[in-house]
Amino acid sequence: MRLVTYVAGGRPRVGLLEDGRVVDVGFDGDMVAFIEAGAPVSGREPVPDARLLAPLRPRSMRDFLTFEGHMRNALGRLGRPIPEEWYEVPAFYKGMPDTVIGPEEEIPWPHYTDRLDHELELAAIIGREGKDIPREEAREYIFGYTIWNDLSARDVQARELPVGMGPSKAKDxxxxxxxxxxxxxxxxxxxxxxxxxxxxxGEVWGEDSSANMHHGFADLIAYASLAQTIYPGEVFGSGTAAGGSGLELDRWLEEGDLVEMEIEGIGVLRNRVGRKGG
Known part of the structure; x- marks a missing residue:
């Protein structure tokens, strides 16, 4: 199934994409509740003039760093090697679900940064509750996949990272x-x-394959679930694909730019950059 959250004159609802159109699934609740309920589809009523929103408001967001190519590109510009620990530990930071927007929405440019950057990621949505999940069973906990554009304020990030507390206003x-x-x-x-x-x-800035993830989603789920329960509706990000950010190219977004992220089998996530401080 290709599931969406849409709005058409009322409150947001869960729908399906079928032959390029939105159909309602007959579920009275949001996407997270739909996933928790086992994804019950009780109807397929076409919805004219439906506008797509973010497919879900995640229960939580964890973002990892799994692409060695991105790490080499980004750290290489700083003259730094990849830490040995990166190859062993699928570390992550936590994002804020209330910051999420969806396709075709304008990307806000916060007034405090001059270097706004995109980041192309594949995201897995958790579909089952679990704890201390063995790696060999972890894929059974994935409900589905979507595209994640994890935006960054790079000049702010450069000031925050030496503190050792992880990203804050560089991401939030x-x-x-x-x-x-x-x-x-x-x-x-x-x-x-x-x-x-x-x-x-319209210009290709970068491309990669999910096959190049050093830590796969099974590794991410097994690590994140150590002594901690994960729940349906949580989002796990792959981290930026190689070439998936302007940082790697020393190229930066400008007001009005159209950013299109495409992942095979999922589609295109399209957004335009707003005015700085707008």
């Missing part, structure tokens, strides 16, 4: 996380080798 502002356009359920998508591409104003 209204609209700093974009998800969409849909969730493709895990039974319909093999995420082991998906082409990932980012375009800015």
């Amino acid at each position: 502002w209204d609209g700093s996380n974009v998800l969409g356009p849909c969730i493709v359920t895990a039974d319909e998508l093999d995420a082991s080798d998906l082409l990932m591409r980012v375009r800015v104003n």
Whole structure:
């Protein structure tokens, strides 16, 4: 299934994308509740003039760093090697669910940064509750996949990282996380080798494959669930694909830029950059 959250003159509802149109699934609740309920589809009523929103308001967001190519590109610009620990530990930081926006929404440019950057990521949505999940069973906990544009204020990030507390205002502002356009359920998508591409104003800035994740989603789930319960509706990000950010190219977003992130089998997440401080 290709699941969406849409609005058409009323409150947001869960729908399906079928043949390029939105159909309602007959569920009275949001996407997280739909996942918790076992994804029950009780109808397929076409919805004219539906507008897509972010496919879900995540219960939580964990973002990892799994692409060695991105690490080499980003750290190489700083003259730094990849830490040995990176190869052993799938570390993550936590994002803020209330910052999420969806496809076609304008990307807010916070007034305090001059270097706004995009980050192309594949995201897995958790579908089952679990704790201390063995790696060999972890994929059974994935409900589906979507695209995540994890925006960054790079000049702010450079000031914050030496403190050792992880990203804060480099990552957290209204609209700093974009998800969409849909969730493709895990039974319909093999995420082991998906082409990932980012375009800015129609020009390809970078592309990679999910096959190049050093830590796979099974590793991420097993690590995050150590002594901690994970729940349906949580989002796990792959981290930035190689070439998936402007930082790696020393190219930066500008007001009005159209950013398109495409992942094979999922679709295109499209957003335009707003005015700085707007």
